[in-house]
Amino acid sequence: MQAWHVHSNGEPKEVMRLAETEPPEPGPGQVRVAVRAANVNFPDALLCRGQYQIRPPLPFTPGVEICGRTEDGRRVIGTVALPHGGFADHALADEAALLPAPASLDDAQAAALHIGYQTGWFALHRRAHLQAGETLLVHAAAGGVGSAAVQLGRAAGARVIGVVGGPAKAGTARALGCDLVLDRHTDDIVAAVKDATKGRGADVVFDPVGGDAYAKSAKCVAFEGRIVVIGFTSGHIPAPALSHAMVKNYSVLGLHWGLYAAKDPAAVARCHDRLTDLADQGRIAPLVSERVALSGAADAVQRVADGTTTGRVVVMAEGAA
Structure with a gap:
């Protein structure tokens, strides 16, 4: 072979x-x-x-x-x-x-x-407890994991703001169904998120990028918001200021999906059943x-x-x- x-x-x-x-x-x-x-x-x-x-x-x-x-x-x-x-x-x-x-x-x-959608599901539902009507901010929204999070956020009834890099990726994010698409190269992410949410900020942030993306997320996360750290595709691992999280009253959550396979495989199987249902219904693809x-x-x-x-x-x- x-x-x-x-x-x-x-x-x-x-x-x-x-x-x-x-x-x-x-x-x-x-x-x-x-x-x-x-x-x-x-x-x-x-x-x-x-x-x-x-x-x-x-x-x-x-x-x-x-x-x-x-x-x-x-x-x-x-x-x-x-x-x-x-x-x-x-x-x-x-x-x-x-x-x-x-x-x-x-x-x-x-x-x-499997990996991308399971990651998105556990991040949004198990860790952040995303609710219908909340605002979800997805970094790298046109990428593999980000596109899964966009679809899962929409299936959960959230308003989705996608952050991408460049016009071509912006078109992809719009086609996925993002309610608002921001280009990290040209848009003021913090100001745009606050403007779109009437000053409240994003209730949940899905961040597989790290670095500058995380820094901007911390500036536009809502009261009692949740930032879910997925990975660091930027190559830069941020060192969050815990005093800032305390003063603004938001949570920073980590998500390593592979641990669920080792520690709670039944949860992985249940998630797969839910993802299969959503795929069969045409709500994710x-x-x-x-x-x-x-x-x-x-x-x-x-x-x-x-x-x-x-x-x-x-x-x-x-x-x-």
């Missing part, structure tokens, strides 16, 4: 190499999955760079999220068991981590449903902007790392939908 291997850490386009190799052998509790589609996530780039929380032994195959078929014929989605990731003809996964792929979604959409062949995986991971893509880029098996 073919698989992308990373033999040393660095930029994805420099360290990913496509090779012929033997199919991986499942260990205890694992299954081998024929990959139909593998969604590209920012953590794939961090894995290549050696900057992710998990550092698999070298060489490894990136591609942390897949849709595929098990050897007994089930169509499934889920996270992989590294070092045998999804940018390959076959991957390994823990049986307990696999979930049924929604029939209403094709392979590419199904591959993109993963934004797949590109479908690329396996041979294009390294370039796809690099472009996601560079922040030049919108929605999800998905690596497809030959003949997959």
